[in-house]
Amino acid sequence: MQQHPEELTEYSLTALLTPPEPPAEPVDFDEFWQQTFNEFGTGTVGWEVVRDFPATETHQVAEVRFASSADELATAYLMIPHASDAVRRGLVVGHGYGGRAGPDLDQVPADTAAIFPCAPGTNAHTPSRFPALPDEHVLAGIAHRGTYSHRFAAADIWRAATVLLDAVPAVSGALDLSGSSFGGGIGAMALPWDSRFRRAALDVPSFGDHRVRLSRRCTGSGEAVRQHVRRHPEVRSVLDYFDAAIAARRIRIPVQVSPAILDPAVDPRGQFAVYHALRCPKRLRARANGHLDGPIADRTVQLMLQDTADFFALPEGRLQSVLTTSE
Template sequence: MHPLCDSVNGNATSGADSVDHADSREDHAVTNSPSEELTEYSVTALLTPPGPPEEPADFDEFWRGTFEAYGAGRVGWEATRDLDATETHQVRQIRFDSSAGEPAVAFLMVPRLEAAIRRGLVIGHGYGGRTAPDLDQVPADTAAIFPAAPGTLPNTGSRFPALPDEHVLAGIAHRDTYSHRFAAADVWRAATVLLDAAPAAAAALDFSGGSFGGGIGAMALPWDARFRRASLDVPSFGHHAIRLTRRCTGSGEAVRQHVQEHPEAREVLGYFDAAVAARRIRVPVHVAAAVLDPAVDPRGQFAVFHALTGPKRLTVRANGHLDGQIAEVSERMARQHAADFFALPDDRLA
């Protein structure tokens, strides 16, 4: 299997959609074989929308109720440690009250000059977890918070296990107890903490998340009207009917095997499908989706993009969840495209 090259061709589609191609080659056959982890899908096939995933009749009711229970009102928080400041930002580790009923950890970056704040940014993380903020993701005019999803920070005493293969199954017996419900709810709570620490960030509050964080972000965004825009990089949990058919190297494999042994869990997953949630997102969204990804099925990533009904832009990545030079270029491009998307004037998204 030959990896895609790292050339860039910017191509705009009609209406509000825009596509940035990390590669334009379309000569690789599509295969749905569950034994081929490194299947490389053609861009043509991936740009063809799949049939929409089935969704629970009370999907909206469930998530609105979750937001009312965990996303509204004040959130208690306190600074626990000052970290090395940058030229533009004060940086602190904080503790806040998680929706899971336990302390959660986050990293807070606030510009030294309050008058400099023009934007706010909530930044999710992948299933590798988070132990520090990513300083390069925060522009000088932006206040940002990097929350760690419940259980993903080792040695925090959470009721959710930190290991991805265990975390992704924690509480999966019921929609009310599933770990992903609380991970999404803590996106809302982290936003509340950020706006408490830097009220001026409410002028333009954005979300950015990749992999696990991208899928969780898609679940969280429809219900919180405070967000202005979002960027989802190689988003996970898209279109379970597709992703459960293919063996992978990530936490999705633990889910696939679990559902084979416990088919009743499939009903619960219907409430935590990023492609179903994406249908409800109304703010402009940038998606970076890979044609080759051993951990997150590319068809599921593109399904999230296709499900969006508002203004949207797409970056086609050469690959995701891989190491090497092409992976580094692909990652760097996706981040730059996301930053450009957040900086666009509103009239460029109409």
């Protein structure tokens, strides 16, 4: 696929650090999401282990099925430390639009219990009414806010957290969320409504400021949305309920954001819009690039993962020293 010059635009850091005018938000944004949380994020969630993976030196690893908000089964991967008395934290890990076929073993410290949920439609092992291909999944149900795929993806973050807390009650009060790209944007949508989370890290978050996302050609699923809105402008208002920059204004826990300065798939301006929207204590760890391949890109990812691990591991007494407090 030939890339257009604008797809690889690298904005100056000075420009990206200048807060944009916030996107306009629906008057009933809070009501919509609070009702969604009340419907899908409270109460018990049925789940079961369907197969065990080889244990690591520190963790038991299993594939589980849980009752998805989409009224179907969802897949997740659960990691529980061998030594139950050593558990200090819990971690819910969102994924990119490439989906996942297993847990990211290197993201889970020895003292952490973790769950890696698959958004509805993104796992090959579980049938779904949502299509797996990113360009199709991002449009599924987009005609109405109540049926859009992203609503259920965010709701399943809450349900995965419930499964983890059920499996490892010791993580209550120390539950964190990590999400990259699709998972970063969905994580921003999920966080404001669920008080069980303690900290969050959003890496190259998608879905930030749809004004920007719809204005620029890209190599990611955003291009499918841009083309769809050109053909069906009536769905434009639906996207405002699923804008990570609008949702981010409502997050109150400490958040680390790792936006990219250069990114052909997710416009950097939209990524930085998520950071600027945060009114909570926050930490910026800008990346040189995102959604690219090669040694430099790999190194950028490794640095981000180390930054995220350090952020979650910081004692409460030292946390404030690395955060910026928004007005």
